[in-house]
Amino acid sequence: MIRIGLFGAGRIGQIHARAVSAMDKVEIVAIHDPRDEAAAYIQALTGARRATLLEIVDDPQIDAVIIASPTDQHAEQILEAAQGGKHIFCEKPIDLNLAKVRECVAAVEKAGVKMMIGFNRRFDTNFDAVKRNIKNGEVGEVELVQITSRDPSAPPLDYLKSSGGIFIDMMIHDFDMARYVLDDEIVEVFATGSVLTDPEISKIGDLDTATATLRSASGKIVTITNSRRASYGYDQRVEVHGSKGMVRANNLRGTAVTLANKQGYRSDPLLDFFMERYALAYKAELQTFCRLVAGQDEAYPNQIDGLKAMELATAAAESFKKGRAIKIGK
Amino acid sequence: MIRIGLFGAGRIGQIHARAVSAMDKVEIVAIHDPRDEAAAYIQALTGARRATLLEIVDDPQIDAVIIASPTDQHAEQILEAAQGGKHIFCEKPIDLNLAKVRECVAAVEKAGVKMMIGFNRRFDTNFDAVKRNIKNGEVGEVELVQITSRDPSAPPLDYLKSSGGIFIDMMIHDFDMARYVLDDEIVEVFATGSVLTDPEISKIGDLDTATATLRSASGKIVTITNSRRASYGYDQRVEVHGSKGMVRANNLRGTAVTLANKQGYRSDPLLDFFMERYALAYKAELQTFCRLVAGQDEAYPNQIDGLKAMELATAAAESFKKGRAIKIGK
Amino acid sequence: MIRIGLFGAGRIGQIHARAVSAMDKVEIVAIHDPRDEAAAYIQALTGARRATLLEIVDDPQIDAVIIASPTDQHAEQILEAAQGGKHIFCEKPIDLNLAKVRECVAAVEKAGVKMMIGFNRRFDTNFDAVKRNIKNGEVGEVELVQITSRDPSAPPLDYLKSSGGIFIDMMIHDFDMARYVLDDEIVEVFATGSVLTDPEISKIGDLDTATATLRSASGKIVTITNSRRASYGYDQRVEVHGSKGMVRANNLRGTAVTLANKQGYRSDPLLDFFMERYALAYKAELQTFCRLVAGQDEAYPNQIDGLKAMELATAAAESFKKGRAIKIGK
């Protein structure tokens, strides 16, 4: 039996708790969240006890922690959990500050615990099939990758204020996806963006529409576009073009129904948001983490993937400010 | 708490048992199946006790039964369950013999219990959306319905021998679908068929390729085609054409991925078989039954729907033999 | 230089005249049509002289005739042209009366002239690709064919009155398509239909919605559905299912543009009608006829194809009246 301590009883903490509840031989035994109501939901769902950070990391019965707390708590929880010898699942980003991310990665590696980062898209059937086609050689040498991510609408301004900005909060998933499909390290980032959906976003120094262009060591190119508004649902596409072919993950819809009339042929808008779109991916992700804790797998994606994506996001933000391409790893 | 007795621990019995296990306030308390191993699986899954037919129908703690046994046991189990005052969920067909079906329907109605028939496709999101588009008037007056059902491959010959033939075993779902989308009773059936996939099917007097044409009281027309072989997966489509438009439920695939190369654009074959294709429909179906037992819903589809589909299937078999259209309800 | 006499200056005569005008080494030298204005259009377009039936068939300079006159003139024109030694292109149907069709076929064969029937769909790129996939073995042994033809709206009642009814006027194309893709003769036809779009159609004894089921000598099955109303354009599909795969010709649209918004994803309705949908097919058809006249090709589809399609159409009409399947060729 694997015993897990959960940090954070919010939306994403609940998703993970439900995923764990449906699995055999793993249970959430402790929940750490200052909010009584949220914590109570997890307790009712899992039978976990409520606990402080230290009670969890010091409990020798607990094998691992899931960190689904607000980003500004991640670093402390990672450092304590690593010191306590717990394996760690942590939501992205590790921290908004790149130096702090590096400190966490170092601590995890020093402690010899395993760490996995919540890049849930790697566990989506569709993106997985894209990757498999590349591995199988169907695409040949990858040349050009196009990643599109559009949210139906922006999160609340209060969330955005402490989110680190669109490159760290939203595009970080796409940076990880780029690395996932490329199998080649990024050496240069150019990014730009605008505020087109809501002037309030401008006031807090963030963007709602953004794009980045990446170059890999071997000259492969990736373009990423992000928007915080999409009238037709949650738009998540990846297209990989190579010497022998092109593979593309299209979007998912609620039904496979088409209506035809004088106006034309109409099919459903896209699945509405990330919880619906990635419902199965979240489950697969937690299953991988549990296999990892059980010693059956390598951590995937691990702390290095978390760090690299954060380096790209930070470089993108810098590129936007300076109006020029930023070299990575210098 | 709703308490259910389950008849039949085979493939479909297991599907229903797992669906019930995932629900709140309902449990399978007794399993009736002569096969030890199959019964043991259900017992382990649900904690049900093993029981005889009479032990189940006489147990005052039991509210309802799910009949997932071989077809030749349905009638006896229905008659006993009705007499015992249990609500009944029964897999299709009620019985291979139309007179027997009528006897069961009469018994159920006399006993005043509720009965629901396992026409799982009515609970599929896609066919449901087709129906909703019709109800909303998007299609106008329905004129022409095309139903396509193709299985990846034929069941074992032993199964086919006691299946009642393709019209009763396979096309019965399509007859129900026709009635579901039409909202008009069928008055005439013409059917024909062939053996094209396996000559053995001919030897047992069955068909593997079949088609039926139905006319409704108001002149609407339905064509149904069935095949026991489809190289590209489980093909299940409905297209409804009316005065204002056309609505169509297309098939489902494993991924939304496309690969393009010199040979063209390629997407996945279809989901492989009914358990995968209708996984969610089976759950929704059992939830409806549980609401029915709890008194919150009308039985849907009920014993009359079971009888009507069986009348159409029987007429189709007769039409094929006689080479002419058969009037219904005369 | 091939010299052609044209019978009929109406819509379809004009299509053929324009096709011929764009070709090298072939010209329309005479037009026979009692309507001055229509004939004048052809004269202006082609430089043809106006002529009587006999002037055309007796002119030793004329190699071939195109018969695009009303159906009730076809037989006389065919008989005269055959006697005059002219090769013949004739629009479908050869005649409404099956005995008369047989007389024409006999006359053509006796005269040793070549005859081609205007089954334009055989020259469509899409149906041609369907056929090619079958020939290449991609489909394996053909088992089941589904043909859908829906016109945007019914022709004027006056046209319908002398059209021979939906089986001869409209479904004849689908009977030919069935034979085209099957490569096997039809031995049995069942057909039925309704009047659902306009009660006036009922008064003249015709149908607007119809379906036929065909069986071939080797047990292959074809279903055809026809409607005189389709809100979303001219719907022309063929789907061929076989032991190894399925091939399908989908419809054509004006653009490849998709609009996505809250209501979903919308693409164009279908191309509006036969002249637009089959524009290129009509040209290819006439080019084949000219190669035929030049002695470079076998007639394709020839008078036998015209006769066979007519036999099926006649049997379908009889089946509808009698409510039973009709054997062919007995």
Place this chain on the structure above:
Amino acid sequence: MIRIGLFGAGRIGQIHARAVSAMDKVEIVAIHDPRDEAAAYIQALTGARRATLLEIVDDPQIDAVIIASPTDQHAEQILEAAQGGKHIFCEKPIDLNLAKVRECVAAVEKAGVKMMIGFNRRFDTNFDAVKRNIKNGEVGEVELVQITSRDPSAPPLDYLKSSGGIFIDMMIHDFDMARYVLDDEIVEVFATGSVLTDPEISKIGDLDTATATLRSASGKIVTITNSRRASYGYDQRVEVHGSKGMVRANNLRGTAVTLANKQGYRSDPLLDFFMERYALAYKAELQTFCRLVAGQDEAYPNQIDGLKAMELATAAAESFKKGRAIKIGK
């Protein structure tokens, strides 16, 4: 009757000559090309006489010229034609040198002749429908545009050497497309690229894979990706995302046929190359030019569009060299 002098009897000159041949009231009366065989083809097709540059621009019978010669001859021909008072259709780019382009534009405007640039994609039905959807308000305020252009394979190295490089030779069409759909001027360009298909392209200082990011005055963003290799055909897509919806022009294929089997569903690769893909667009473009010469239309796209696209292409090349965004119009 409009009389046209044609400069250049190569591939694109022939396309225009054939387009003109099919039109009424317009003829090509003179052809200027040093290559005897190429010129002879045009003469045979159109009846044009062979002529020098000056013979054409000095001929008072000639209304307009079509410039389809190699790029390094454009400027001289434009300047002479403008001075001769001829209306001008010129293939893109006007010249490889931006100062020279400005000189040509000034000369055209001084002379008061009309000039149209061969941005053929503006005349494609699909891109036209994209534009119409934007104008109709279906997309709302445009926010993000994604343009994809992939050629099946690179032109010969000899062509590439004098082509001006990928930004001027290939991406210039996409810069014009960006301006076409945006209705807002571009103020900033960032571009990068690689050589991934053929190292020889690197030796001549060109790229085969390139991307550009544009920002408009109001903050709208455009990403363009180009590749000189696409195994699946000629890939030409535009996607425009706005506040109310998204509109997309997908690609065109040879047929609407799908083949399904164990491997999945397969449709045709894309139309092979620009002459096939834009066959109708080239005709529409020349018709517009002829209406322009007849005084019925404004030039569209005109010399300013040619200049602006060239400014963007030049800026892109500079951005790639400097690794930073380049401001436009400063």
